[in-house]
Amino acid sequence: MTESLWLYVALVVLVGFERVAELAVSLRNAKWSFAHGGVEFGKGHYPFMVVLHTGLLAGCVVEAIVSGRPFDPKVGWAALVIVLLMQGLRWWCISVLGYQWNTRVIVVPGLSRVTRGPYRLLRHPNYVAVIGEGIALPLVHSAYITAIVFTLLNAPLLAVRIRTEETALGTVLAK
Template identity: 70%
Template sequence: METSLLLYGVLVVLVGFERVAELVVSLRNAKWSFAQGGVESGQGHYPFMVVLHTGLLAGCLVEAILADRPFIPALGWIMLAVVVASQALRWWCITTLGHQWNTRVIVVPGLQLVAKGPYQWMRHPNYVAVVLEGAALPLVHTSWITAVVFTVLNIPLLAVRIRTEEAALTLAAAR
């Protein structure tokens, strides 16, 4: 196995570990949210989201190996920078939201909408990180089919997810 593919495998595994860290934080925050009277919405789309994000990681490696995708430095290094930037944005979102951040849609009635950090400039910055990472991670090692498939499948998922979050936040504000 060539060195670039081995290093790419390490990168994808590290992103996988990052996802596990997110899940640990999410579980802790879900417990806190439910203890504060949090209400969950959108459980129906969550399994698809888990499968899609897991498929992204698997697809990156499977395509790079089976299709013998090359590492093209001009593309790969730029995409690696985008992956790192997307991770930084994601963790900025997580730390800004604190206990309110979750991989599920759980809203605690009575809490103020967060308007600091990246949320002072946009409503859903975490999804910017998701979109960037979904395109960039596969392209680090030219797994373009994975990038396209993830992006196409992620569009309707994000539409449902954002609609669900907006409805949940509107309902919580009305209480």
């Protein structure tokens, strides 16, 4: 394997560790939410989301190794910058939402919808991070097929997810 490929695999592994950190935060926040009367919505799509996001990381590595495509500096460096920006956006969302952030859709009755930070600009900024990373992470090392497949599978999932969140917020916050 080339040096650029080793570095790319290391990047994907680091993103995987970041996902583990997200899950730890999510578990903590879920416990807090349920302890405060939280109601979960959309359990049915969650396993697919986990598989898809795990598949993104695996697809990045497998395609980069199997395809043998070289690192394309013009695309790769730009994609890396986008990946880093998307990580920053994701953690901004997590920090602004605090205990209300979760990988699952859990809404605590009586809490207000967050409208500060990136949420004052966009209704679902975390999904901008998901979309950006889903395209950019594979492109760091020319894994074009992974970028396309993830994007095509993620689009309907995000439509379901956003609809679920909007319904959950409308149902629980309206009471």
